[in-house]
Amino acid sequence: MRKFKFLRLGIVLALILFLAGCGGEKGQELYEVLRVIDGDTIVIDYNGKEEKVRMIGVDTPETKHPRKGVEFYGKEASEFTRNLLEGEKVKLVFDVQERDKYGRLLAYVYKDDVMVNELLIKEGYARVLTIPPNVKYADRFLEEERKAREEGCGLWGHEKEVPDKEQVYIGNKNSKKFHLPSCEGVAKMKEENKVQFESRDEAVDAGYAPCSLCNP
Ligand SMILES: [Zn+2]
Numbered sequence: 001m002r003k004f005k006f007l008r009l010g011i012v013l014a015l016i017l018f019l020a021g022c023g024g025e026k027g028q029e030l031y032e033v034l035r036v037i038d039g040d041t042i043v044i045d046y047n048g049k050e051e052k053v054r055m056i057g058v059d060t061p062e063t064k065h066p067r068k069g070v071e072f073y074g075k076e077a078s079e080f081t082r083n084l085l086e087g088e089k090v091k092l093v094f095d096v097q098e099r100d101k102y103g104r105l106l107a108y109v110y111k112d113d114v115m116v117n118e119l120l121i122k123e124g125y126a127r128v129l130t131i132p133p134n135v136k137y138a139d140r141f142l143e144e145e146r147k148a149r150e151e152g153c154g155l156w157g158h159e160k161e162v163p164d165k166e167q168v169y170i171g172n173k174n175s176k177k178f179h180l181p182s183c184e185g186v187a188k189m190k191e192e193n194k195v196q197f198e199s200r201d202e203a204v205d206a207g208y209a210p211c212s213l214c215n216p
Contacts, residue, residue: 030089038063039077039125040117042085042109044092052104055117056095057141059129061155073155077125084119085111095134106134121145124154169216171195171208178203183214 031044039060042053061071063078092107100106109116118137120126121144128145130138149156170186171178173193179185186194197203200216210216 028091030091033085033088033090036078036082036086038074039081039120041104042081042090044090044105046105052102053092053107053109054100054104055109055120056106056134057108057128057130057137058117058120058126060120060126073125076154077120080123080125081116081120084116085109090116095136097134108137117141118144122148122153124148124151124156127155167199169197169200169203171197171203171206176208177211178208178216179211180214180216183211183216185211185213 031046034043034045034050036042037052040055040058042055043050044053060077060081061074062068063070063074065071088111091110092105093110094105094107097106115137117126118141121128121141128138128141130141148154168181169178170181170183170189171194172185172189173195177185178197195206197206197208200210203210203216
């Protein structure tokens with residue numbers, strides 16, 4: 001009899017520890033998503049206060065950047081997060097830092113039991129952006145990114161449509177700017193100043209800046 005009692009106590013204890021473990025891992029609180037700012041940033045009702053949440057470890061293409069403007073797939077990423085989260089309830093899990101230097105909450109955002117940060121990478125709506133010390137899922141995210149890129153998912157599809165081999169860029173040795181071949185800047189350029197690059201990266205690595213007219 002005694003033996004069974006201990007066994008039962010053991011099972012109850014294990015169950016309590018298990019449940020406590022889950023709670024600690026995910027956070028129990030649910031927060032309403034008031035609006036979506038862009039693919040990786042949302043505004044929630046945080047205990048009665050409006051707070052911005054930046055999802056950790058991911059970067060979606062810009063839609064409101066003062067300099068970069070709207071980047072490829074930025075709108076799609078915003079739409080995806082909006083459709084998924086606006087008006088919904090989410091759970092937050094923090095990493096090492098609870099806030100960034102702008103005062104935004106930094107979190108892994110869970111809708112039901114799906115981590116949205118990871119989902120964004122999986123579906124090709126975001127790139128991995130790891131900022132130490134918040135690196136808990138960095139390896140997992142990179143693995144998902146590799147798969148998405150291989151499949152040409154979402155924002156990675158763009159790179160497959162325009163292979164570097166077909167697109168060349170023309171640099172100006174004098175101004176250290178580079179252009180699309182169709183740019184009027186190229187038409188005016190002296191032959192001796194022309195230098196051809198096989199990819200955008202090659203031009204940037206050589207110290208050339210993109211022309212503001214043709215925006216290569
Ligand atoms: Zn140009």
